[in-house]
Amino acid sequence: MNWEKNVRRVEPYVAGEQPKAEGVIKLNTNECPYPPAPGVKRIAESLNCDKLRLYPDMNAEKLVNALADYYHVSPAQVFVGVGSDDVLAMAFLTFFNGGEPILFPDITYSFYDVWAELFRIPYKTCALDENFCIRKEDYLTPNGGIIIPNPNAPTGVLEDTALFEEILAANPDSVVIVDEAYVDFGGRSMVPYVEQYDNLMVVQTFSKSRAMAGMRIGFAIANEKLIGYLRDVKFSFNSYTMNMPAIDMGTAAVLEDAYFKEIVGKIIKTREWTKERLQRLGFSFADSQSNFLFVTHERVPAEEIFLALKKNNIYVRYWKKPRIDNHLRITIGTDEQMETLVAFLEDYLNGGKELR
Ligand code: PMP
Numbered sequence: 001m002n003w004e005k006n007v008r009r010v011e012p013y014v015a016g017e018q019p020k021a022e023g024v025i026k027l028n029t030n031e032c033p034y035p036p037a038p039g040v041k042r043i044a045e046s047l048n049c050d051k052l053r054l055y056p057d058m059n060a061e062k063l064v065n066a067l068a069d070y071y072h073v074s075p076a077q078v079f080v081g082v083g084s085d086d087v088l089a090m091a092f093l094t095f096f097n098g099g100e101p102i103l104f105p106d107i108t109y110s111f112y113d114v115w116a117e118l119f120r121i122p123y124k125t126c127a128l129d130e131n132f133c134i135r136k137e138d139y140l141t142p143n144g145g146i147i148i149p150n151p152n153a154p155t156g157v158l159e160d161t162a163l164f165e166e167i168l169a170a171n172p173d174s175v176v177i178v179d180e181a182y183v184d185f186g187g188r189s190m191v192p193y194v195e196q197y198d199n200l201m202v203v204q205t206f207s208k209s210r211a212m213a214g215m216r217i218g219f220a221i222a223n224e225k226l227i228g229y230l231r232d233v234k235f236s237f238n239s240y241t242m243n244m245p246a247i248d249m250g251t252a253a254v255l256e257d258a259y260f261k262e263i264v265g266k267i268i269k270t271r272e273w274t275k276e277r278l279q280r281l282g283f284s285f286a287d288s289q290s291n292f293l294f295v296t297h298e299r300v301p302a303e304e305i306f307l308a309l310k311k312n313n314i315y316v317r318y319w320k321k322p323r324i325d326n327h328l329r330i331t332i333g334t335d336e337q338m339e340t341l342v343a344f345l346e347d348y349l350n351g352g353k354e355l356r
Helices: 003-008 036-045 051-054 059-071 083-095 111-120 161-170 224-234 244-255 258-281 302-311 336-351
Strands: 078-081 102-105 121-126 146-149 174-177 200-203 218-222 284-287 291-298 329-330
Touching: 003 078, 003 200, 036 244, 078 083, 078 224, 083 111, 083 174, 083 218, 083 224, 102 111, 111 121, 146 161, 161 174, 161 244, 161 302, 200 291, 218 224, 244 258, 258 284, 258 291, 258 336, 291 302, 302 329
Parallel strands: 102 121, 102 146, 146 174, 174 200
Antiparallel strands: 078 218, 200 218, 284 291, 291 329
16 A cells, blocks of 8 residues: 555544533533524524525625724734634644744643644644743744644633733744634733734634634734735635635624623623632632633542543543643533532532432
């Protein structure tokens, strides 16, 4: 089988499980527990299927303009794609093209090393400190680019914008990507800094705070030059990435700001309640400003709790990986879902019994 020697072999990214069974409490992939904005549903219901004969607007102008308005930037500073995974992959391909290794944290979104391997980009991971915080010095060394999520995943830890300013200023020859998938849940965005730093690219998603993971919408904001280079690569790869309904529904979601703020507010409130209850049960965690908590228990191994929860139809995320194999990542769901989780844990940890 000689053709196999020419195959581009990769070890793919492993996503969280999407259980088929009905009635499970799904707290394992950081989805939003609430529906998207009512305007999104209206578009879905009035979808004109005749129009699907035609190719979508390859520039997704409607959505780009809505995002530009919302974030007070020009449309030439906005790039949209099929989820932030698509946007990030394009950014890796476009900007991480030098000889020096790119840098990212050792504990972080596990797609980064997969893209680096796929695109043959040299990379070096920088160890977070014992509190899961970024060690700034690690990013002040020669590099071919930097990517850091803020808040970080799966830790939930939020870094100050001042840290990114220092990293940006110290690396004028590298593109620095801040992956803000979770910033709406209590972080301060770097978007206002894109004018000041021409090497900054901010990436966000509709999958969490805008409750549209299934629609696959993500975007980047940066200066026009960076966005121009990103578009050149995208249009050399696949022009029609975003489909017509996604463009229309994404636009509707951006226009309904009150709804967006309402569901984000609810998730933050539930998160704070959950923090308090889990602490009482002997869990500890770095303070999260995202829509998930990354917890460890004082006594019971994470893997055991993970399996017990799963047996009881509550799905959370567990990685058997160095440094994080005694942690669970728990997405914040509705109040009712979190109450069920806490009630189960109370019983399990204090009585060794299982509910159902
Ligand atoms: N960045 C981070 C840090 C994430 O956790 C995720 C969610 N898996 C993504 C990007 C990608 O999200 P999406 O492609 O759904 O926009």
